Amino acid sequence: xxxxxxxxxxxxxxxxxxxRAQIDRYVEGVRHPQNAHGExxxxxxxxxxxxxxxxxxxxxxxxxxREYELSVAQTVLRVHSRVADLFNHPMNQTEEQLxxxxxxxxxxQEHELVNNQDxxxxxxxxxxxxxxxxxxxxxxxxLDELLAMRRDTDAIFAHPKAIAAFGRECNxxxxxxxxxxxxxxxxxxxxxxxxxxxxxxxxxxxHSTSMIAMRTGEDNQGVxxxxxxxxxxxxxxxxxxxxxxxxxxxxxxxxxxxxYSAAILVPDAIGVLENVEISRPRG
Numbered sequence: 074x075x076x077x078x079x080x081x082x083x084x085x086x087x088x089x090x091x092x093r094a095q096i097d098r099y100v101e102g103v104r105h106p107q108n109a110h111g112e113x114x115x116x117x118x119x120x121x122x123x124x125x126x127x128x129x130x131x132x133x134x135x136x137x138x139r140e141y142e143l144s145v146a147q148t149v150l151r152v153h154s155r156v157a158d159l160f161n162h163p164m165n166q167t168e169e170q171l172x173x174x175x176x177x178x179x180x181x182q183e184h185e186l187v188n189n190q191d192x193x194x195x196x197x198x199x200x201x202x203x204x205x206x207x208x209x210x211x212x213x214x215x216l217d218e219l220l221a222m223r224r225d226t227d228a229i230f231a232h233p234k235a236i237a238a239f240g241r242e243c244n245x246x247x248x249x250x251x252x253x254x255x256x257x258x259x260x261x262x263x264x265x266x267x268x269x270x271x272x273x274x275x276x277x278x279x280h281s282t283s284m285i286a287m288r289t290g291e292d293n294q295g296v297x298x299x300x301x302x303x304x305x306x307x308x309x310x311x312x313x314x315x316x317x318x319x320x321x322x323x324x325x326x327x328x329x330x331x332x333y334s335a336a337i338l339v340p341d342a343i344g345v346l347e348n349v350e351i352s353r354p355r356g
Contacts, residue, residue, distance in 0.1 A: 143332040150327040187273045199340035209350035211239040223341045230271040231284040234351040284346040295342040299334040
């Protein structure tokens with residue numbers, strides 16, 4: 074045990090502003106008890122009798138909460154005026170090309186919502202909400218542990234190959250997972266939670282990927298999508314097409330833009346099962 078006199082301690086703390094600041098933070102934490110997550114402990118009393126003096130408390134909150142800026146995906150659709158004039162029956166070529174352009178932008182939007190380093194779901198999952206598989210392939214035990222990490226799970230997203238690997242593990246154990254109806258189709262489900270295929274989840278090295286479990290909705294403190302509706306020349310929610318004019322080569326230009334982002338309201342709204350092996354076993 075090492076001891077230090079109070080006068081020497083004060084003199085030492087006065088020499089280093091960093092040390093003094095660390096000591097102040099420690100004293101503040103002792104003065105205001107904290108829970109396991111580093112948040113202010115909510116004092117309460119239960120089971121008391123008579124005129125018991127109830128403890129007072131306050132709820133911790135973010136002094137500078139994170140602000141989300143909408144991301145954008147854009148492209149310029151170029152259609153020759155000759156095509157727009159002559160090839161508009163029975164199908165309007167401009168509308169058909171615009172439809173394909175919008176679909177491509179929506180695909181890129183989905184990719185960004187999963188993989189973007191700033192607001193993507195994979196990059197913004199809390200460290201303590203990430204778990205590893207027990208043996209490599211996704212097993213029923215892995216998904217049970219993933220579901221047990223949050224109070225409610227609305228959906229699981231996985232690469233189609235990861236879903237196939239999970240099906241093989243269920244068959245190996247003689248377990249049959251149920252199905253859920255979505256959009257008139259039956260999708261796999263585990264413990265009543267539907268498993269949706271998402272090809273935007275990356276496959277690393279051709280053999281490992283991740284599975285995402287999430288709770289959705291603002292009222293449920295889950296994951297919410299962010300967009301801006303009512304923008305000028307809007308053709309779909311958060312997506313607009315703006316005429317940019319005709320150049321000297323008679324090419325009509327349209328600027329197609331979509332605005333989007335995603336926010337994880339609380340850390341346990343999303344969990345990730347990492348290092349999911351999807352390679353088919355040999356033999």
